[in-house]
Amino acid sequence: MSIYQNYKSTFTSKNVSQFNDLLNQIEFEKLGLSEYNLNYIQEMKPTFFYYIQLFDFTVQDFVANNDYKDKWIIDFGGGHGFLSLYLKFLGFKVIYCDFNENAVQTARKVAQTIGFGPEYYVKGSSKEIIDLIREENLNVEYLISTDTIEHVYDLDEMLKNFIQINPKIKMIFTTASNFDNKIKSKKLQKAMIKDEIEDFIPKRKTYISNNFKSLKEDEINFLAEKSRGLRYVELDDFVNYYQENNKIKPVDVDQFNCCEPDFGAWTERILPLDYYKKLGEKYGLKLAVDNSFYCIIDKSGMKRLVVKYLNMFVLKNPGLGIKLAPTIILKYN
Incomplete structure (x- = not known):
């Protein structure tokens, strides 16, 4: 059938x-x-x-x-x-x-x-x-x-x-x-951008600010934005790498897929x-x-x-x- x-x-x-x-x-x-x-x-x-x-x-x-x-x-x-x-x-x-x-x-x-x-x-x-x-x-x-x-x-x-x-x-x-459904993908990508800006970046920013007191405000903002796709459990290594090397450790994630940092649930990952x-x-x-x-x-x-x-x-x-x-x-x- x-x-x-x-x-x-x-x-x-x-x-x-x-x-x-x-x-x-x-x-x-x-x-x-x-x-x-x-x-x-x-x-x-x-x-x-x-x-x-x-x-x-x-x-x-x-x-x-x-x-x-x-x-x-x-x-x-x-x-x-x-x-x-x-x-x-x-x-x-x-x-x-x-x-x-x-x-x-x-x-x-x-x-x-x-x-x-x-x-x-x-x-x-x-x-x-x-x-x-x-x-x-x-x-x-x-x-x-x-x-x-x-x-x-x-x-x-x-x-x-x-x-x-x-x-x-x-x-x-x-x-x-x-x-492969580009119309649907664009709608989901908009939802990802919204979640990342309104929810996930602020959460990562709060975590970094609370756990890395020596960082300046602009560094905290920069690291919060560049750590898209990471959970709290990975943020320590990410920030430590930045402090030791003065550069960002690449994150294997495309420009839209993002996840909440507690447990790592992706927002409609494509x-x-x-x-x-x-x-x-x-x-x-x-x-x-x-x-x-x-x-x-x-x-x-x-x-x-x-x-x-x-x-x-x-x-x-x-x-x-x-x-x-x-x-x-x-x-x-």
């Missing part, structure tokens, strides 16, 4: 329809969720069906012959937990993982309300997942991650850890940071496909890439018609379609 046929099948899928009904029955405002997570879910609610379509489309593109029953899968960067719930609904055994405590609590509360959920909840990242899997002696065959890979600080470390889980693990990552390909090859993994699709259910009239044909073009023409695709699917095998 082609990926366009996969997409078409999501509209008539009983799984998608039934799970959509389950989610829409939940009164999220009564679950005691954090304000951020509640607002996020309420904004999603009118287009729940679209997100479940994406889940179903991605899984179809991932697991042959719908062989879900009792197969262990990791939902990496699980957020509100809807993907984990859908995976469980399909028959997987699920390990949910997210770094954010509020996200983990949201996922637990939604699962309790809906009546089923992941076998395990992990607060942390790839290292904590390895610890759990080794402790429980689990045979994990699959990993899926939506809208997370663009925020992970060290992708090399992440893949290295995941290969330790199972050298033959099948991994799939979706990301809206599509390097990387070319060749980067992902070479990273996979380092660990013996082959990369395949598919395009994803735009939401059509909230469109009407001419807009709906335009999106319908846009999705058809994007999915049927992978080479040219990637230049317009809203999301790409990275498959490591």
Whole structure:
């Protein structure tokens, strides 16, 4: 079945329809969720069906012959937990993982309300997942991650850890940071510039000022600007290098990608496909890439018609379609 046929099948899928009904029955405002997570879910609610379509489309593109029953899968960067719930609904055994405590609590509360959920909840990242899997002696065959890979600080470390889980693990990552979609890239780059100027530079400036008292104000400003892409844990070496050599140590980051300095979460980091390909090859993994699709259910009239044909073009023409695709699917095998 082609990926366009996969997409078409999501509209008539009983799984998608039934799970959509389950989610829409939940009164999220009564679950005691954090304000951020509640607002996020309420904004999603009118287009729940679209997100479940994406889940179903991605899984179809991932697991042959719908062989879900009792197969262990990791939902990496699980957020509100809807993907984990859908995976469980399909028959997987699920390990949910997210770094954010509020996200983990949201996922637990939604699962309790809906009546089923992941076998395990992990607060942390790839290292904590390895610890759990080794402790429980689990045979994990699959990993899926939506809208997370663009925020992970060290992708090399992440893949290295995941290969330790199972050298033959099948991994799939979706990301809206599509390097080849130049229109989308420019919008994301504007968001990066805003975050860097308004948030990240001031944070690095405060850290340098507090920890290097001998520096002058203009030096602090200079170092804060030139250390884009570094976390607090790397700033000491960066500043020490400057003090010892009277020059800046180069930082391997392009002119837009930037991250918050606490844990290193990138702002929608945009990387070319060749980067992902070479990273996979380092660990013996082959990369395949598919395009994803735009939401059509909230469109009407001419807009709906335009999106319908846009999705058809994007999915049927992978080479040219990637230049317009809203999301790409990275498959490591």
